[in-house]
Amino acid sequence: MLVYLNGDYVEHTAAAVSVGDRGFVFGDGIYEVIRVVNGRYFMETEHMSRMDEGLEGLMIDLEKEMREAIPEIGRKLIKENSLDSGEAKVYIQVTRGSAWPRTHTFPDPPAEPTVYLSAEPFSPHTDLHNSGVDTITVSDVRWSRCNLKTVNLLPNTLAKQQARDAGVNSAVMIRDGVVTESPNANIFGVKDGVLLTYPASNYILSGITREVVLGVAVKLKIPIDFRPITEQELFALDELFFSGTTTDIQSVNRVNGRNIGHGKPGPVVQRIQQEYHEMLHSGEW
Amino acid sequence: MLVYLNGDYVEHTAAAVSVGDRGFVFGDGIYEVIRVVNGRYFMETEHMSRMDEGLEGLMIDLEKEMREAIPEIGRKLIKENSLDSGEAKVYIQVTRGSAWPRTHTFPDPPAEPTVYLSAEPFSPHTDLHNSGVDTITVSDVRWSRCNLKTVNLLPNTLAKQQARDAGVNSAVMIRDGVVTESPNANIFGVKDGVLLTYPASNYILSGITREVVLGVAVKLKIPIDFRPITEQELFALDELFFSGTTTDIQSVNRVNGRNIGHGKPGPVVQRIQQEYHEMLHSGEW
Numbered sequence: 001m002l003v004y005l006n007g008d009y010v011e012h013t014a015a016a017v018s019v020g021d022r023g024f025v026f027g028d029g030i031y032e033v034i035r036v037v038n039g040r041y042f043m044e045t046e047h048m049s050r051m052d053e054g055l056e057g058l059m060i061d062l063e064k065e066m067r068e069a070i071p072e073i074g075r076k077l078i079k080e081n082s083l084d085s086g087e088a089k090v091y092i093q094v095t096r097g098s099a100w101p102r103t104h105t106f107p108d109p110p111a112e113p114t115v116y117l118s119a120e121p122f123s124p125h126t127d128l129h130n131s132g133v134d135t136i137t138v139s140d141v142r143w144s145r146c147n148l149k150t151v152n153l154l155p156n157t158l159a160k161q162q163a164r165d166a167g168v169n170s171a172v173m174i175r176d177g178v179v180t181e182s183p184n185a186n187i188f189g190v191k192d193g194v195l196l197t198y199p200a201s202n203y204i205l206s207g208i209t210r211e212v213v214l215g216v217a218v219k220l221k222i223p224i225d226f227r228p229i230t231e232q233e234l235f236a237l238d239e240l241f242f243s244g245t246t247t248d249i250q251s252v253n254r255v256n257g258r259n260i261g262h263g264k265p266g267p268v269v270q271r272i273q274q275e276y277h278e279m280l281h282s283g284e285w
Numbered sequence: 286m287l288v289y290l291n292g293d294y295v296e297h298t299a300a301a302v303s304v305g306d307r308g309f310v311f312g313d314g315i316y317e318v319i320r321v322v323n324g325r326y327f328m329e330t331e332h333m334s335r336m337d338e339g340l341e342g343l344m345i346d347l348e349k350e351m352r353e354a355i356p357e358i359g360r361k362l363i364k365e366n367s368l369d370s371g372e373a374k375v376y377i378q379v380t381r382g383s384a385w386p387r388t389h390t391f392p393d394p395p396a397e398p399t400v401y402l403s404a405e406p407f408s409p410h411t412d413l414h415n416s417g418v419d420t421i422t423v424s425d426v427r428w429s430r431c432n433l434k435t436v437n438l439l440p441n442t443l444a445k446q447q448a449r450d451a452g453v454n455s456a457v458m459i460r461d462g463v464v465t466e467s468p469n470a471n472i473f474g475v476k477d478g479v480l481l482t483y484p485a486s487n488y489i490l491s492g493i494t495r496e497v498v499l500g501v502a503v504k505l506k507i508p509i510d511f512r513p514i515t516e517q518e519l520f521a522l523d524e525l526f527f528s529g530t531t532t533d534i535q536s537v538n539r540v541n542g543r544n545i546g547h548g549k550p551g552p553v554v555q556r557i558q559q560e561y562h563e564m565l566h567s568g569e570w
Binding site: 012013015016017018019020021022023024025026027028031058059091093095100101102104105106116118139141143144145150151152153154155156157158161164183184 | 311
């Protein structure tokens with residue numbers, strides 16, 4: 001598989017960054033994952049806009065020319081890896097670059113940012129979309145700038161692994177008594193026909209798929225209440241579901257072994273799933 | 286400069302890890318920095334013990350033989366880089382290794398952990414030890430497992446840079462109204478002859494130098510109160526100082542432009558500094 005790294009297109013097994021790269025020693029970088037359907041990005045503008053926010057949040061000064069080349073580099077990888085038809089995903093990572101010696105302060109003069117992209121085939125989790133998933137609650141131990149999509153992802157990986165070790169698919173993260181996110185997806189609740197979701201803030205990563213879901217809800221005339229779901233009311237919800245770029249829309253059937261609603265995908269999640277998948281595969285966006 | 290990476294001793298400019306390394310894409314690893322005086326590690330057992338704690342905390346399964354080889358690899362780097370006399374530091378980083386495709390869950394079967402070490406000359410910040418430093422307060426936005434010395438260091442780098450942008454040396458981080466740490470050092474206060482420091486918990490990285498300071502305080506019969514310093518009482522303190530492996534002991538003269546005590550290194554920090562430096566350079570430990 002061909003990937004892109006700092007100007008070169010190379011086999012993924014040959015792509016390597018310096019041990020002085022601040023991505024490696026500090027997790028000092030941002031990333032994006034974009035769905036690709038029949039060779040075309042889904043929600044390209046939104047992903048690139050969020051990438052810009054991340055770069056700005058981290059004060060990584062990516063040259064304008066390089067920034068603007070990124071979507072095209074991804075398209076070249078899609079083509080070179082024969083991903084023009086069917087499903088794929090493009091991964092983009094930008095770090096503050098490589099600098100010696102290692103110092104917490106930013107390199108002065110600035111280093112050239114490291115730019116890495118890959119394009120891989122992707123298989124949607126259709127079985128999980130149909131069945132829904134089981135989860136456990138875990139404590140949301142992340143930092144308080146979760147709105148930035150950075151590669152400081154250790155708490156997310158640990159939470160996801162904790163779920164897998166417990167024999168379930170994923171986790172519902174709880175901070176200060178309320179539901180925030182899953183380790184790699186946003187969370188929505190449904191109660192009496194109203195959609196509930198954590199308001200965009202520094203405690204969640206405001207996902208692109210989350211935005212799409214909100215748009216779908218408006219279209220379907222499902223009212224939205226932007227408020228956190230408390231841990232206490234979790235089991236009184238009618239439905240609970242995840243949204244994410246590679247997750248799509250997945251019903252959360254059970255949390256800690258207890259049913260949410262009837263313990264299977266409910267009517268609201270199913271309607272949203274249907275609209276979402278139609279949109280994703282329509283090629284019209 | 287020769288460094289060690291996964292079995293090879295190579296020039297630092299040639300040392301590179303895969304873009305699939307979980308250190309690069311997730312910050313999924315731990316690190317240590319150890320002072321070296323005249324070719325000998327300072328507090329080797331303590332650093333290696335903390336490294337073990339980190340590996341355990343992250344569930345990184347480093348082969349026993351590899352784990353035990355690490356101090357010797359560092360010693361070889363010290364020798365090969367002609368750091369047998371004077372001051373140096375050894376940096377150790379272990380990540381969960383490189384795996385494809387990128388998944389939040391741990392690679393299954395496990396990947397071979399990445400082991401990277403460097404040994405560099407080090408110049409103690411003698412001028413700052415003598416003068417003390419100026420600081421600003423910044424919000425401690427880190428995750429809540431700060432007791433693990435991981436490479437998820439983005440909040441630390443951002444805080445340190447924020448201080449530098451404000452024209453001062455470092456930052457005093459505040460969480461929930463109390464002082465926790467600096468971005469790369471522990472913090473002690475002195476009030477009426479009593480040493481104050483945040484108790485070892487998940488909100489601070491319990492530094493090795495912090496432990497040494499505590500030992501020195503006991504020796505000097507300075508009573509220790511293990512409790513957080515509130516933001517409100519900060520300016521009523523007699524003294525405030527940082528401790529860290531490369532920081533050593535540094536008086537914090539000012540916070541946000543306001544004096545702490547007399548705005549210069551006070552008697553307690555000076556006594557602790559003297560004892561600490563004598564110990565560090567005695568070669569007897």
